[in-house]
Structures are given as structure tokens and as C-alpha cells.
Amino acid sequence: MEQTLLSQDAYRLFHNGSLELAEAEMNGIYLDTNYCTKKTVALSRKITYLQKRLEQTELIKVWRETYGDKTNFNSDAQLAKILYSKMGITPPNYTPSKRGAVDEKTLMEIDNPALDYILRIRKTKKNKDTYLASFIRESVDGIIHPFFNLNTVRTFRSSSNNPNFQNIPKRNKEAKKICRRAIIPRPGHQLMEVDFSALEVNISQCYHKDPTMYRDLTEPGADMHRDMAQEIFIMDSINNEKYPSHDTLRQAAKNGFVFPQFYGDYFGSNAFYLSDWVKLPTEGVWKDSDGIRLDTGENIGSHMRRSGVRSFRGFLRHLEQIEKHFWGVRYSVYRDWRKRWYEEYQKKGYCDTLTGFRCGGVMKRNEVINYPIQGSAFHCLLWCFIQLSRAARKEGWRTKLIGQIHDSMILDVCPDEREYVIKKVRQITEKDLRESWEWIVVPLSVDVDLYEINGPWLS
DNA sequence: GGAACTCGCCAC
DNA sequence: AAACGTGGCGAGTTCC
Incomplete structure (x- = not known):
């Protein structure tokens, strides 16, 4: 591995980060043994x-x-x-x-x-x-102490082990309930989770400065995933209030097209994922009875046929056009950045992150493009984690920081301190961070989720 | 008997 | 032309 801490700032971030993560490891997480x-x-x-x-x-x-x-x-x-x-x-x-x-x-x-x-x-x-x-x-005396490492990941993200606190089930309802039921707060306390909204996409903006994406990220009511759902499923408007099933289509566009495209995927594999999501077959001509049922009463197979996409092959051609427009028109400045960024790596043999780290060695195109974004996004979280952890120590909080999952922090909160902690969290994440790092060109915001007093890590 | 591997699957 | 980025970990298997 040829990754290096390029700057004094990068060194300090990881030095201070390792100290505060060690504090969280020591605090530990209570278990319902x-x-x-x-x-x-x-x-x-x-x-x-x-x-x-x-x-x-x-x-x-x-x-x-x-x-x-x-x-x-x-x-x-x-x-x-x-x-x-x-x-x-x-x-x-x-x-x-x-x-x-x-x-x-x-x-x-x-x-x-x-x-x-x-x-x-x-x-x-x-x-x-x-x-x-x-x-x-x-667990030791009913407390687990997951490690949070800063020395294992090529992108300068973190990893976690013994046990891994960063991959506890969340999407599968049954698995989520079984596993998260085991994680509880200190007696009389409640768990709190602070998540950055769309952190990686916002950080990508700091690199490429695409004006269309800037509008998508800052204008109220803008929604890139809804827009792409409308293009992919050929609808004038995706209205989630009138048609709740349309949220499935937005989710499909987000997880089956937009994010994979950002990671370097292409329409050919997007097509399989999207078809699977809306239950359309990947062979033959689509029938009116194919696919999920929409709130309009129509099946999506029928809707796509009426709209001119009659089979999976047709869907492939349709998605190819959408991809072309996505990078060629909608996010063309982002596309140009990618090209330049990769060419510069080919010339120099490394690329530097906005947070002062250097990624070197043999890398594929997708890696060169993704590493700086992924790393810098995590560094925003780490910076906030450090500030919050220091405040907790200096001010003698009974509230403890207990973990971190790439773009979120998990706290064990004393209810008496709750409102103050939330205020401090918002100050650090939504104001101080931007003031400290002038390269952050978009507003960043967090979701604060609270769990029941004495209750597990479940809503 | 342990190291290194593959595979599957959980998270962001 | 090619084509999804980062991890950890359990279980089975293979190799020395």
C-alpha cells in the first residue's frame, strides 16, 4: 500500500481521531446479555x-x-x-x-x-x-468494546472489529430486530444516532463543483433520485403522496441507478438490478400483468409497454440513453472532473484528497475516482467526532460517544443532557465543520434519531 | 494444526 | 474499452 498522510493536517486529524476513538472504545456499548x-x-x-x-x-x-x-x-x-x-x-x-x-x-x-x-x-x-x-x-461485564481502526483502509476510511460495529443488520427487518435488540444504553440513558444526510454525494460536489448537482443538493424540493425515477420509469411526475408505490420506484432509481453510476457502474448491470426491483422479467416481451402493481391500479409492465419500452432489451436501450444524458448533459461537469482526475493520476501516479491524504500505487479508474470522495466524507465525520468527544470530556458529560459508522455517530445519552447534546451536535456538524474546512462548498445537515430510555437500538 | 484461500453476506 | 467503491467475519476447504 502506498498511501501516505500528506499534510500536517492529515496527521493531526488521525492522531486526534485515534485518541477520541480509543475513548469511545473504552466507553464501550452495553449489551442485554x-x-x-x-x-x-x-x-x-x-x-x-x-x-x-x-x-x-x-x-x-x-x-x-x-x-x-x-x-x-x-x-x-x-x-x-x-x-x-x-x-x-x-x-x-x-x-x-x-x-x-x-x-x-x-x-x-x-x-x-x-x-x-x-x-x-x-x-x-x-x-x-x-x-x-x-x-x-x-463482552466484558456486559459491555462490548468494538475497535475502530484508522490504519486498515485504502481510502483512509475506518474499519471496525471484535466485534465489527459497522455491519449490524438494518435493512432486513427480522435480522435487524434480532441483532439490534441486543444493544442497549447505560441504565436510565437512551441511544442516539446522528447521521449526515447524503454525505458522500455532498463531498463529491466539493471535488467536481458541477452546477446541476449544486442545484440538486441545495434547492428546496430538488430530488435527483425522483428525477431519475421519472426518466427510468417514464412518468411525468413521481408523486409519493398521491401514489405511495412510487416511492419504491424512487428507491429503485437511487439504489439501482444513481449510486451505482457514481461508483462507476454502467447501464448494463443497472438494468438487471432495476428489473429485479420492480419484478419485471429479463427475457421476452413484457406482459400487462408483469411487474409490481402501481397505485394507479396498473402493473408496471403494462405502463412500460404503453410508454414504448416493451421488453428487457428495450429497457437496456432506454437505460443506455438515460446514462448518456445523465453524464453527457445533466452532470457533464462531474464527468469532465472524473476524466481530468483520472488523467492527472495517470501522469503523477497518485491523487490527493481535500483533507490532505495521498492515495498512490496501482489503482483502477473507479478506485482513483472513488477513494478521495469516500475518504474525505469519512474525515468530516471524524472531525465532528473529535470535537464532540472533546466537549464531552471537558464538560464532564454523563453522555458518552460509543461508536461511529462512516457517516454517523452513536451516543449513549443521559436524558437530562439530551437537549444540550443535540444543540452541540448540530453546532459542530452543521456550522463548525464548514467554518473549519473552507473547501466544503455545500451545506451539510444531520438527522438525529433518538431511541427509548432504557430501550434497545430499535425504533 | 494452522495459514491462506473461497464463498456468502452484513454495513456504508 | 470497460464496466460497483470500502470493509469484517463465519464456515468450509485446501495446502503445508
């Missing part, structure tokens, strides 16, 4: 039950005939051999090393009742063995 042990038992029982049901399936007969005593339902290698060699199924997808894949998406494409049990067992084991088990294993 009673819940953890009870839930672990419950999940074990669930796994036993699911395995019994799995035993009764036809697929398992083949599995036992093949592997006998060596049968192991947790082995993906065995599963791949059963499906793709013994049963002669053609793998719907392949792994990077060209073997038949057996991940969730792939197994869902194969019509076999046993696979449903395998997936449910996998999910349950993940919650039990990765999250609850590591919480129990790493």
Missing part, C-alpha cells in the same frame, strides 16, 4: 427445526447418497456439487472463480423446496453465529 443468551437458544431451536424439515426433502436424499457420513448442510461446496453435478441443473450464476454460485439470488432462481429451508437456515445461523455470538464472546 440475558437477551443474547435466551435468543441464542431460541435461534438454535429454530435451526434444529428447519434442519428436520430439510431432512424430509428429496434433495437431501441425493445429498446423503453422495456424501454419506461427510454430509454437511452448511457446506456450499457440497450444495453446488449436488445441484450442478448430481442433479444436472445449469448454474443460473457463477462465482468470480467460475464455479456454480449458490448465493441467495441464485438459489431463488432454482425451483426446489429444499432451497427455501437452506436459505432460512443460513439467515438464522448468520444472526446467531456472526452477531449474537460475537457480542457475547467479546
Whole structure:
């Protein structure tokens, strides 16, 4: 790795950052250990039950005939051999090393009742063995002390381990409930989460200074994801109040087009993700009954056909045009920045971040473009974390900073101090940060989420 | 018996 | 022309 702390400022940020992160590590996070042990038992029982049901399936007969005593339902290698060699199924997808894949998406494409049990067992084991088990294993007197490292990541972000506090389930409702139920505040306290809104996109603006994106980020009512949803799904207006289902389309555009495009993806793979999201088939001509149902009463397959996109192939051509317009017209200044930024790297062999770090060594185009944005965004969070942690110490708060997840901070708040802490948080994140770093050319704002007093990390 | 690998899957 | 950025970690497997 050829990353270096270029400037005195960068050194100081990481020096002070490591001190305050160490303070948070020492503070630690309270665990409902009673819940953890009870839930672990419950999940074990669930796994036993699911395995019994799995035993009764036809697929398992083949599995036992093949592997006998060596049968192991947790082995993906065995599963791949059963499906793709013994049963002669053609793998719907392949792994990077060209073997038949057996991940969730792939197994869902194969019509076999046993696979449903395998997936449910996998999910349950993940919650039990990765999250609850590591919480129990790493806890000391009912407190976990996740590490927050500043020396492991190529982009100068942070990482976390023992246990990893930065990948606790959130999107999957069931997993979220199982895992976050274990995280609780100090007695009488409440958890608080402070998230920067769209931090990476805002920080990208500080590099490329695209005027269209500037408007998208600063004008009230502007919404790039809604705009792109309208283009992708060919609608005059995406009105979420009148048609709540349209929020699904906005989400699809955000996670299936806009963000992947920013990371360096292209329309070809966007098309698969988007089709999957709205349940449109990736083969053949779309039917009126295809796809999710909109609040207008129409299915999206019918809507797309009426609008002139009649099949997945048509959708590909449509998305190609949208991509062309996205970079060629809408964000052409951003596009030019990317080009220049990469060419400059090719000339110099490194690129520097706005926060004073140097990324060097052999990098691919997407890496060169993404590293500075990803790193600088985290540095904004780290700067705020340092200021807040210092204030907490100097002013003798009972409120403690306990963790950080790239663009958010997690606090264990004493309710008496709550209003003052929120005031301080907003002062640091929304005012002081911009004054301290003049290169931040857009307003930054945070969401403050509060959880119940004595309640877990769940709403 | 441990290091290094693959795969799958969780987060931003 | 090519084509999604950053991590940690559990389990299985392979190799020495």
C-alpha cells in the first residue's frame, strides 16, 4: 500500500481521531446479555427445526447418497456439487472463480423446496453465529468494546472489529430486530444516532463543483433520485403522496441507478438490478400483468409497454440513453472532473484528497475516482467526532460517544443532557465543520434519531 | 494444526 | 474499452 498522510493536517486529524476513538472504545456499548443468551437458544431451536424439515426433502436424499457420513448442510461446496453435478441443473450464476454460485439470488432462481429451508437456515445461523455470538464472546461485564481502526483502509476510511460495529443488520427487518435488540444504553440513558444526510454525494460536489448537482443538493424540493425515477420509469411526475408505490420506484432509481453510476457502474448491470426491483422479467416481451402493481391500479409492465419500452432489451436501450444524458448533459461537469482526475493520476501516479491524504500505487479508474470522495466524507465525520468527544470530556458529560459508522455517530445519552447534546451536535456538524474546512462548498445537515430510555437500538 | 484461500453476506 | 467503491467475519476447504 502506498498511501501516505500528506499534510500536517492529515496527521493531526488521525492522531486526534485515534485518541477520541480509543475513548469511545473504552466507553464501550452495553449489551442485554440475558437477551443474547435466551435468543441464542431460541435461534438454535429454530435451526434444529428447519434442519428436520430439510431432512424430509428429496434433495437431501441425493445429498446423503453422495456424501454419506461427510454430509454437511452448511457446506456450499457440497450444495453446488449436488445441484450442478448430481442433479444436472445449469448454474443460473457463477462465482468470480467460475464455479456454480449458490448465493441467495441464485438459489431463488432454482425451483426446489429444499432451497427455501437452506436459505432460512443460513439467515438464522448468520444472526446467531456472526452477531449474537460475537457480542457475547467479546463482552466484558456486559459491555462490548468494538475497535475502530484508522490504519486498515485504502481510502483512509475506518474499519471496525471484535466485534465489527459497522455491519449490524438494518435493512432486513427480522435480522435487524434480532441483532439490534441486543444493544442497549447505560441504565436510565437512551441511544442516539446522528447521521449526515447524503454525505458522500455532498463531498463529491466539493471535488467536481458541477452546477446541476449544486442545484440538486441545495434547492428546496430538488430530488435527483425522483428525477431519475421519472426518466427510468417514464412518468411525468413521481408523486409519493398521491401514489405511495412510487416511492419504491424512487428507491429503485437511487439504489439501482444513481449510486451505482457514481461508483462507476454502467447501464448494463443497472438494468438487471432495476428489473429485479420492480419484478419485471429479463427475457421476452413484457406482459400487462408483469411487474409490481402501481397505485394507479396498473402493473408496471403494462405502463412500460404503453410508454414504448416493451421488453428487457428495450429497457437496456432506454437505460443506455438515460446514462448518456445523465453524464453527457445533466452532470457533464462531474464527468469532465472524473476524466481530468483520472488523467492527472495517470501522469503523477497518485491523487490527493481535500483533507490532505495521498492515495498512490496501482489503482483502477473507479478506485482513483472513488477513494478521495469516500475518504474525505469519512474525515468530516471524524472531525465532528473529535470535537464532540472533546466537549464531552471537558464538560464532564454523563453522555458518552460509543461508536461511529462512516457517516454517523452513536451516543449513549443521559436524558437530562439530551437537549444540550443535540444543540452541540448540530453546532459542530452543521456550522463548525464548514467554518473549519473552507473547501466544503455545500451545506451539510444531520438527522438525529433518538431511541427509548432504557430501550434497545430499535425504533 | 494452522495459514491462506473461497464463498456468502452484513454495513456504508 | 470497460464496466460497483470500502470493509469484517463465519464456515468450509485446501495446502503445508
